[in-house]
Amino acid sequence: MLRRLDEAGATYESHWITNAVHVTGGSQDLALELAGEREVEGIYPTVSYELPEVEPAPSDLPAPAAVEWGVADINADDVWAEYGVAGEGIVVGSIDTGAQFDHPALVGAYRGNNGDGTFDHDYNWFDAAGVSPDEPVDLEGHGSHVTGTMVGDDGGDNQIGVAPGARWISANGCCPTDEALISSGEWMLAPTRTDGSDPDPAMRPHVINNSWGTTSPSDDPFMEDVSLAWAAAGQFGVWANGNIGPGCETSGSPGSRIINYSVGNYDAAHEINPTSSRGTGQDGETKPNISAPGTAVRSSVPGNGYASYSGTSMASPHVAGAIALLWASSPQLVGDVETTTSLLDGTATDNPDDQCGGTDEDNNVFGEGRLDALALLDAAPRGPVGVVEGTVTDAATGEPLAGVEVEVAGPVERMLSTDGQGAYQALVSAGDYSLTASRFGWLEQSADVTVPEDGTATQDFALEPAQTATVSGTVTDGSGAGFPLYAQVSVAGQSLATFTDPLDGGYALEVPVGEEVRLEAVVQYPGYEVVEQDVLVEADTVVDLSPTVLPDSCTAPGYTASDSVVLAESFDAGVLPDGWEIEDNLDNGQVWAVDEDGGGTGNLTGGEGAFAYVNSDAYGPDGEQDTSLVSPVMDLSGLENPSVSFAQAYIPLGDIADLDVSTDGGESWTTVSTWTTPQEGVEVRVPLPMAQGEADVRLRWHYHEAVWAFFWQVDDSVVGSRSCDPTGDGGYVVGSVSASADGSAVSGAAVTSLDVPEDRGTSRDTPARSRPGPRARRE
Template sequence: TLEGDYEAVYETITGTAVDTPDDQCTGDDEANNVYGHGRIDVEDAVDEAPAGKFGSLSGTVTDQHGDPVAGARLVFEGGVVREATTNADGEYAFERIPAGRYRVSATKFLYGDATGTVRVNRNAAAVFDTEMELLETRTVAGQVVDGGGQGWPLDATVSTAAGEAVADTDPLTGEYSLVIPDEGDWPLTVETAYPGYEVVTVDPDDAALIEVPTADGCLAPGFGSTTLDERFETLAAPTGWEVVNNGDDDFPWVFDDPWGYGNMTPGSGGYAEANSDASDIEALTDTDLITAPFDLSAASEPTLSWANFFVDGGIGSEAEVLLSADGGATWEQVWYTNEDLEATVETVDLTEWVDQTAVQLKFHFTDNATWAYWWMVDNVRVGGCEALDGGLVRGHVTDAATGTPIEGARVVDPASGSGAVTDASGMYVLFTDPGDRTLEVSAPGYAAGTAAATVADGAVTGADAELEAES
């Protein structure tokens, strides 16, 4: 046997390797810096290896009723450790396994563990069958809903702590069910598919109605401020906002992720991005993003917050937020950084201007011509975090011919201005006003389409769309 004999393993592999000439990194036909001693020939190496002391091992796992147990995990511990998983008929097999004595353990969720021993003799066929007790079980069923004030059903995953049992909710009703053992402690972890919610743990006895609270940062859809709340889901400059290019390149603030970096902030979907890394090495990237005027005196809280990702790495870029209460005639800095702040939620106290009725904010980025990295901004909010009037629309955008999900499709409600961007599974979630809505759906390489939805206040409505590929 070659086990433990590393020199013999080396000689077997190199001795059967196929010489492969390649002189681009020096060397010769027999040994070079591209293929070493040649390409490994697995079949010849196995044929060359000594037979050693091996046998075969197989068996069947059944429950106490004689029914096969599929998916049972068996671990054989002896001179070596081998693992196997039973097939649909409860069977497993090793055609070749080192001879010797093995301790065996068999495990599967909802079954009692089984143990035993087996001896594998050289050139002989060993059999190890075992029985696992199917445990008494209980079904846990319930509903997962928003606990922040909207009360709508949530798309979420409910699972046991180690993931032995997992159930996804119906995204339109929030309903779920899963099976766990009747005995023992089996706390359930609940994690939503929507941003802005906490991960909660509940006891199965309290899982009929699971209300998930919103997390800090006000990132959950349907929550925000009526004073200023911008999530950049239309993938364009928001209405009334202004983008100014102070640099000598063509890279001011953008909103459609033209370089495919993806939203690195704690937010999701669309975002605003000032990117020096995408610019020319010697060019100056310097740009302003200026909000439309808003009435700060009407805000429930005089606080600015946003989902943030700024990375510089000490190269030389700077980011700052400035405030103007006189139509942009003068600006005062309220926030600044030249140090990395990655995936943070930034907050600024605006109490000093609480009586102002026409306030503007300027997000200014400059790389000082150092060819640095980028600043990403999402979920710009002034005021408190309130449950807004409206409902959720969710669905999938797919290719009409193939059914393939379309990632990066834009879904916009032109009546309200609300928008969303589909993820890798083609899914989108959009918060908009109640009533009959016609959503506009578009994606590069596809003809534009629509999706109809009747949106109810505090509810979730489904609306899928299929797009025809352009010829």
């Protein structure tokens, strides 16, 4: 292909880090010809990327301390004091907008600083943007801010960096084009002189910060081969996870990719920033991987100044700096990306958040938790090192056991987990260790080992299954109907689960004796609460569970809703109804409206006719919205269990959609619900317990933090109360559907009552414990 480009006289640059050629001079005929070649996967236009938008912090922030809040929050200053390292010997690179190399807080750590007042920019600066080929420059400020958070220190009151002993180099590849980013990634693997000559991999940085990515949710594999090349060369790439929150599944690429280590943004109160992108990422991967300070982070900006910004761009360099501290303290880990990742994950401070799924220990808001540099170094091997490894099996069957926790206690502390083959391995300081292997359902086992210098200590475990007792009972309706329920009964936090028999609601679980567990019952029919009960298992135990219906939705079969309505608004008149108000908090005229068009989208709520909406997309890239739709004052003093229901369509893109309630006529407000995921054609019902018995109630649909986002639509709003009562005698008809030819189960078959056709069900695959077949309720 290159020969054909030469023959055609095309201008191009061939990249060695990725199998791509950037053609800047060629004809359409040449492009069509090359597209037909077998070795050409595709021809793509050059794409321009946008630098992630950061939020300037308020101007009335308190005067800075010598050590910035984020540096102290991750305990980096404690690392300096306790370990006597600040990143010495480690080089951090940044693909960003560049950096002001002679900024008072950056000049001392610049690798091109000769220490005598002169500078050598060869191998230390790559001008991907073509704006300053001879020396580093930052025309936008983002890169200088990021670099300051990694290494900044002016020797006085501006200790802004996590690893001020490390050195930095920079490429301004973000974000003219994708080609500039690829070229920067290539340069980071083998830096060159400023004229592009004499690439030298020995001058590559140890850590590469990437505070950039797509500005919309994406799993695009862009630069995946670059990331793999970095890792193969022992370089740790750190990525911002994106500023597209608070919705779930908003991670931006490349941070969303499984192979890339991405960072979320929390504030000084350890609350996640609303704009911080959430997971999942590629193929359901938990994202971000970890979180770090990213809100109101003060750092260096061009002009020898300082400013406070917010974004995952500010969080990511905290992690890059922490890795520099780790590798300076433990030279054995330099280039060991896998072990470093394990240490970062294992020493993060857990921050439970179930908003977007995951566990308390690893979720799609905070990832593994909050970065802790001191804990990171405490767990790291230092001095002479060796390997501890082994395999854990079931003593009764000999089969490998996955998910066994192996606690390593000795010169360093580690918590490991066995993989799918039952194996575990870790690099640790040489010395004597106590190992403990444990997993729910098996007896804990311990052993002592000595890890030799530059050697391996192997310790296998064969865990005996624990003695069990039977926990059994029934799951029945607890709201008056009383019939047995088909439900999954599980031990919370464990893989132990079963399903009830739908005919009688019965279940049984074998649970280890001596364990205090939490049983959880999830009814497989719609409209029921999840019920939990704590049980201390000392012998066979009977535990009956009675889930109750969800009164607000009242969708459980066999129940009917009765409503008392105080306010019902369809918006069908196409104008703002009497008593309703629209607030313009930015005083820019970009507010809620009522009509049938919705700014070009039409009614997507599931309702008909006119509706209320605010369309951020229609205001374009220069628009910004902070606006509220406010209801009239309502007297709810005579209602029990008041709630509001409405149809909505909401597509998030970095904006926030809140439903607020006031019980004093609008003087003060409390947020009762925030939507973070797409809601198109969805009817929602929100309980208003704080409004019960109140006579001056107002509701507010508050749409804010919207900058060229999408929209929020609301229709058919009803405020009142609802009771959910059994309809009378009846129960579930349960059976199975099988093929007459061979008796095999048939899934997806409709089963309908001949007498009452609306009573019908559909067969579906069910666990062996229950009886596969349709479910329908006959009144």
